[in-house]
Amino acid sequence: MFSAIMKSKLMQGKTLPVLIIVSLILIVWYVMAVRLNTPWQLGVYERSDVTEWTTSQFINDTLNQDRPVLPSVHQVAIELWNTTGAKFGSCWGKASDEQSLGIISKTWETIVCASTSRRSLIYHAWITLSATLLGFTIGSVLGISLAIGIVHSRAMDKSMMPWIIASQTIPILAIAPMIIVVLNAVGVSGVLPKALISTYLSFFPIAVGMVKGFRSPETIQLDLMYTYAASKSQVFWKLRWFSAMPYLFTSMKIAISISLVGAIVGELPTGAVAGLGARLLSGSYYGQTVQIWSALFMAAALAAILVSLVGVVERFATAKMGARA
Template identity: 65%
Template sequence: MSAAAESPVVDSAPGVVSRLTAGKTVPILVVVAAIIAIWYAFAVYLNAPGQIDAYERAGEEWTATQFLRDTLAQERPVLPSPHQVVSEIWKTTFTIKPSSKRSLVYHGWVTLSATLMGFAIGTLLGILLAVGIVHHRAMDKSVMPWVIASQTIPILAIAPMIIVVLNAVGLSGLLPKALISTYLSFFPVVVGMVKGLRSPEAIQLDLMHTYNASGFQTFWKLRWPSAMPYLFTSMKIAVAISLVGAIVGEMPTGAVAGLGARLLAGSYYGQTIQIWSALFAAAAIAATLVAIVGIAHRLVLKRMGMAA
């Protein structure tokens, strides 16, 4: 009786392990653990010369344990250890008022504001250009090559020009950074929407013509729904690259706020821990924005009766 009662428990253990192994959790944890281990190894390797030099100048004897501890706890390391970055993020996010200029939340919000504005403008501009390119042959032949050529110009070269020109006409602050984000984000939206609007097959277009549908009806009932998967996929790329544009836009302006300014200040004063914490904050913001677009993608397709 007792053996029969215990057998399901014994048999269920391998099942749980196999499900975890077959899923995404265990592989992701293994990869993360490997990355952290490699990170620690490189932190010790890169910081070791400076730590040995510090011991020699101080005339101090050291043990292997002390050397390892001190190497991973330097104030200005060449490569900060993971726990130093986590500690810096925690300190500047949760122990400092969000309104303080030392807060990572404050700098993240400044960059996020420019990112969202640039993303919104870039998405709208990309959709309008795509509609024009699909419906007007002249725009397809003239505008599309220029859209592609625009992305061959390095953003680091054009960002200072945009800032200077806009400052000359009295525009400063959020808008110049947002326009740099727009410059980067509109391109994937244009390309994706052009592909999406042209995705309906000829037989579907012929059917709309048979129903005597107008050009607007064909667009609204056929082309626009068909383009939705392409649009949201492009928006995932666009929102991430908008963040890059906002950060780049903060660097040549001498900005005192934003993640770009945080990176620049860290490089000026050798605060590598500050640099890495800002980088991870930017990555977290980008991941969150992409996830939000992905959720909107699934909700819209579900509402339209399409598979997400």
């Protein structure tokens, strides 16, 4: 029986094994949640003179504490819903009906209200996302231009390449607080300092990947361009750029997830104003574990969405370039 299941077609794919592992993780999570929250719960019972309890009641209580050591999955899910989806509901109720445009303006008002409320995780995610995207864009442009320079100039190649690599062995996130504070002192505040940290983190994979990509055309292809008497810029735009595309997207996937990390860490030293990093920090100050975990899940979702967006663009671009699907 068991071996028959193991050999079935579903098990040969990826979906079922992944689902099984995920449900195993969930089970372990709940067991750990009960275990880790037990001491606190026992203390609560002792203080309130509850001497008898049933097992199911005990488990139920450990899984629904206010500030659990390890929040259960459903607590995190409820918190996530309350700070995202449910916001729309409450805002919808608050929005006025008296506008002339009726339903449309009400919807708009609801969206604005739900995504600007301080308690809304959408608001915090947006703050982080804007820094991520700005930093990623600057980082991509910088990385690609560096790569262009390095491919075309021997001096740049020899003198800068070792430093670009060395720059990443430096724990740049350590500099994050200083960049933020110093830029604040100069008068630059808001999204740009965080974005610069993302830039620093994301330019590297792009620069290295693109150097490799711009050099990936084979000699025979370069020779062909040479026989056409193609200029350097023609070789670049008609050959190098397109052969670098696969490298570009691979490194962009790494770069965008790392620039999200940069934006989150960049929010830590700003004194916990807004953003996912600020949520993490304030959660850790006030022992709000559920808040920490929901911010963490939001960050994970954001990373997954960003990476898959790059994947979508990649598929679109390669299809445009005539690759077989």
